[in-house]
Amino acid sequence: MxxxxxxxxxxxxxxxxxxxxxxxxxxxxxxxxxxxxxxxxxxxxxxxxxxxATVSLNGTLAHRGDEDGAASPVINHAAGTYTRLPAIGDRIGCGEVLYRVDDEPVLLLCGALPAYRDLAIGDRGRDVRQLNRELHRLGDDRAAGVAVDPDDHDFTWSTRAALVHRQHRVGAEATGRVDRAAAVVLPRAARIAGTVGTLGGAARPGATVARATSDELEVQVDLEPSQQGQVRRGDRVRITLPGNRSTTGRVARIGSVARTADEDGDVGTATIPAAIRLDDRRAAHGLDQAPVRAEIVTAxxxxxxxxxxxxxxxxxxxxxxxxxxxxxxxxxxxxxxxxxxxxxxxxxxxxxxxxxxxxxxxxxx
The missing domain is CATH 2.40.420 (conserved putative lor/sdh protein from methanococcus maripaludis s2 fold)
Structure with a gap:
């Protein structure tokens, strides 16, 4: 139970x-x-x-976004011209090239803290620890013959050596530092859900160039006001997929921001987004934006x-x-x-x- x-x-x-x-x-x-x-x-x-006891809802099988289900914006910090942009559906791994400005690569770095400054030897902080952790996870320190402590807050010579290896690997100038304009930080590897920038168009710092989700499929549902007190994280779910196939999952997230369907913002029509994680991701392989039926077991x-x-x-x-x-x-x-x-x-x-x-x-x- x-x-x-x-x-x-x-x-x-x-x-x-x-x-x-x-x-x-x-x-x-x-x-x-x-x-x-x-x-x-x-x-x-x-x-x-x-x-x-169950709560039955219509939902959509989609790729995971932020806590409220939306795709995360990819904010550009480089000035120049977009010379390469990702396409919808592209999957960009952490440490790989996300797009190019003036034919210079902009890398995707993964972490919770957005990039807000340049980083070089001697710098210290949470953003440096995030960089050290990512370089260690990607194996760039070992490939460079050094050891980077993933919990170190300091930008050391080992950090620089690992970063140079990463820059060489993706064809970027091996500066051994992180220029804010040459990196975008997102919570995880990205699947491109949409592009805003235009190939050949002006790249402006602070502008959104694309929107991204993770590569993980989940079921997204909206809870009505009468259901919001019944459903909780961890509740078991029976999911009916297209073709009348079924699988199971659990409620993974319940949003914190209510959404209204009408322009008047009537709170009586407000819903809360919720996400259901599949127990077996292979069950939904090849599906995207597919309608599903979710029966959440609440008691x-x-x-x-x-x-x-x-x-x-x-x-x-x-x-x-x-x-x-x-x-x-x-x-x-x-x-x-x-x-x-x-x-x-x-x-x-x-x-x-x-x-x-x-x-x-x-x-x-």
């Missing part, structure tokens, strides 16, 4: 949920008996077993006593009941309190004077 393994019987919100399904039948008496000569009623068994009960939702009837004076068929063929209403509703299975958790194996009346098909 996931985060919640028990749902209190008789929760008012679940009673409302069952009523909203429009399947609760009304009865005028708390007692019922079989009429003479009447055909036997349709029945279903009271069962004990697992139930799950679970391992051994719930349950009946079909359609077995519920409304009691005179309020409350709910099920109509139990006795061994002698007679029938009687038994008051029940309800708990978790499993909309996928069409069953509801009940508590009352019923037990597993009892037969309850359901509408005839």
């Amino acid at each position: 996931s985060r919640r393994t028990r749902v209190p019987i008789g929760a008012a919100v679940l009673t409302t949920a069952v009523a909203a399904l429009g399947v609760v039948r009304a009865t005028g008496s708390d007692d019922a008996t079989a009429a003479g000569g009447a055909p036997p009623p349709a029945t279903a068994a009271v069962e004990r077993g697992p139930l799950s 679970g009960v391992a051994r719930a006593l349950s009946v079909p939702v359609t077995a519920l009837v409304g009691r005179t004076g309020g409350g709910l009941a099920v109509e139990v068929v006795r061994a002698d063929g007679g029938r009687g209403l038994v008051a029940v309190r309800i708990g978790l509703v499993d909309a996928t299975a069409g069953r509801v958790q009940v508590e009352g004077a019923v037990r597993a194996g009892d037969r309850v009346v359901v509408p005839s098909s």
